[in-house]
Amino acid sequence: AQCSGEHTVHYSLIPHNGDWLAALPHARSFGAPLRALAGSAHPGNLPPRHSFVAVEPRDVFVSALKSAENGDGLVLRLWNAAAAPRTATVRLALPVASAATANLNEEPGAAITLATDGSLTVPLRPRQAATILLRTSNPA
Numbered sequence: 001a002q003c004s005g006e007h008t009v010h011y012s013l014i015p016h017n018g019d020w021l022a023a024l025p026h027a028r029s030f031g032a033p034l035r036a037l038a039g040s041a042h043p044g045n046l047p048p049r050h051s052f053v054a055v056e057p058r059d060v061f062v063s064a065l066k067s068a069e070n071g072d073g074l075v076l077r078l079w080n081a082a083a084a085p086r087t088a089t090v091r092l093a094l095p096v097a098s099a100a101t102a103n104l105n106e107e108p109g110a111a112i113t114l115a116t117d118g119s120l121t122v123p124l125r126p127r128q129a130a131t132i133l134l135r136t137s138n139p140a
Contacts, residue, residue, distance in 0.1 A: 021059050024081055028061065052093045060088040060124060069106055073135040080124035088122045090132070096120065097137035101130065108133050 012030045016023040053065055055078065064077040080086045099120045101109040112120050112132065124130055 021081060024061075025058060050093065054091045056089045057086055060086050063129065068133065073133055075102070075106055076132040076134055077129060078122060078124065078132065079129045080127060083126050085126060086124045088124055089119055090122060091117075091119045092134070092136075094136040096134055098135045100133045102133045104131060106131065106133065 012027070014023040014026055016026075053062055053076065055062055059080065059082040061079045061081060062076065063079045064075065066075050067073075068075050076090065078088055078090070080088070096114055096118050099112040099114060101112065101122075103109065112122065114120055120132070122130055122132065
């Protein structure tokens, strides 16, 4: 009722085996198609494949990675798509100095302990969304 007018909708059917979680990674990629830009080859120190944030297991998704509203660090939002609890392991390309849970207003809660490799572990209830505040440090 609040979005009157003509609308165009795109949808996709994804045949798959097993439960709906098997198709979810492909379904989410449909929502944000890749954009390519032409460039020239140049030397660099990044590997051929690189990610700013990597999350495991596969049924935990990043729903947002943005600058904190107060300008102090990053906000990472995760979503557990599974109907069972999951423990997410998060690795960032940037070195993380500290991490804490937060509410949707980005007010910090409990501190999250960082592993020696800089990754963090986030326990998630079934279907839970979680907000994490991250403060990065300069690489040594």
